[in-house]
Amino acid sequence: xxxxxxxxxxxxxxxxxxxxxxxxxxxxxxxxxYVSWYQQHPGKAPKLMxxxxxxxPSGVPDRFSxxxxxxxxxxxxSGLQAEDEADYYCxxxxxxxxxxxxxxxxxxxxx
Amino acid sequence: QVQLVQSGAExxxxxxxxxxxxxxxxxxxxxxxISWVRQAPGQGLEWMGWISAYNGNTNYAQKLQGRVTMTTDxxxxxxxxxxxxxxxxxxxxxYCARAVEMATIDYWGQxxxxxxxx
Numbered sequence: 439x440x441x442x443x444x445x446x447x448x449x450x451x452x453x454x455x456x457x458x459x460x461x462x463x464x465x466x467x468x469x470x471x472y473v474s475w476y477q478q479h480p481g482k483a484p485k486l487m488x489x490x491x492x493x494x495p496s497g498v499p500d501r502f503s504x505x506x507x508x509x510x511x512x513x514x515x516s517g518l519q520a521e522d523e524a525d526y527y528c529x530x531x532x533x534x535x536x537x538x539x540x541x542x543x544x545x546x547x548x549x
Numbered sequence: 550q551v552q553l554v555q556s557g558a559e560x561x562x563x564x565x566x567x568x569x570x571x572x573x574x575x576x577x578x579x580x581x582x583i584s585w586v587r588q589a590p591g592q593g594l595e596w597m598g599w600i601s602a603y604n605g606n607t608n609y610a611q612k613l614q615g616r617v618t619m620t621t622d623x624x625x626x627x628x629x630x631x632x633x634x635x636x637x638x639x640x641x642x643x644y645c646a647r648a649v650e651m652a653t654i655d656y657w658g659q660x661x662x663x664x665x666x667x
Contacts, residue, residue: 472652476594483644483657484586484594495655527594531652535611538584538596538652 441539442467442528449547455516458544460528461509466539468509472531475504475513478543479524487526488513515546523548551575553645553658560664561635568631569661571645578626579603582648585619585630587641588660597643599651600628608651635665 443461450456460467460475467473473491476484486495488504491511503514511530515522528541556570571583585597598609600619607619618631628645643661646654 470652472650474653476654483660484654485657486653486655489649489653489655529594529596529652529654536596537599537608537610540586540594540596543593 441532441534441536442530442541444526444528444541444544446542447545447547449549450515450518451549452518452520454518455514456518456546457515458513458526458528458546460511460513460530460541462511462530462532462539463509465534466509466530466532467506467511469533470531471506473504473506473511474529475502475511476527476529477522477524478527484527518548520548522546551647551656553647553656555643555645555658555661558662558664560666563636563665563667565635565665566631566633567635567663568629569643569645569663571628571630571658573626573628573647576647578621579623582651583619583621583628584646584648584651584654585617586644586646586654586657588644589638589641592641595641597630599648602628632663635663637665639663640665 475488478484491506492504552574584599600607620629645658647656
């Protein structure tokens with residue numbers, strides 16, 4: 439069981455918006471602004487999409503945005519495109535002995 | 550451009566050890582840390598630990614304490630991860646990644662498949 443809880447799957451049609459949630463506790467997501475989101479296509483290494491809750495690395499389209507409320511972080515993808523179909527993982531710093539925890543991952547399907 | 554190139558796939562027997570290398574280029578190696586993350590077949594990502602390339606300080610995931618050692622060689626900009634007393638559930642793709650700070654990974658290696666099987 440992962441430390442951070444994500445929905446197993448979400449789906450949307452091209453052009454639509456979707457949101458993926460990432461729920462933790464006050465010891466991780468709620469207590470620190472070190473939440474990241476990663477995109478992983480099959481057979482590929484993950485790619486950083488959002489860091490420190492809402493910051494986008496250069497080169498990541500502004501269709502991707504992040505936010506946090508309490509113990510839940512969210513990744514929103516607007517204007518869905520076929521190439522957005524992938525697995526998405528959240529991660530957070532945690533005050534527990536584990537130090538960094540990941541969510542279980544969410545499979546995004548673009549219909 | 551930032552690149553992390555890992556060593557090739559390994560097949561090991563239970564109880565053996567494996568050492569994976571990760572050669573960095575395109576940035577000042579000692580200005581960042583290196584995190585190691587693994588992914589079992591069909592499963593999610595698991596953080597294994599982090600090492601500062603500046604001073605060698607390490608932090609390991611509690612479940613791997615005592616079995617994992619992370620090191621760096623600043624002369625060759627290479628990081629290493631050694632995992633001992635391998636079990637079948639250690640079968641996974643092992644990734645090295647550049648860490649801006651411990652919790653933020655911005656560039657990943659291509660991954661190294663380690664298979665543990667008798």
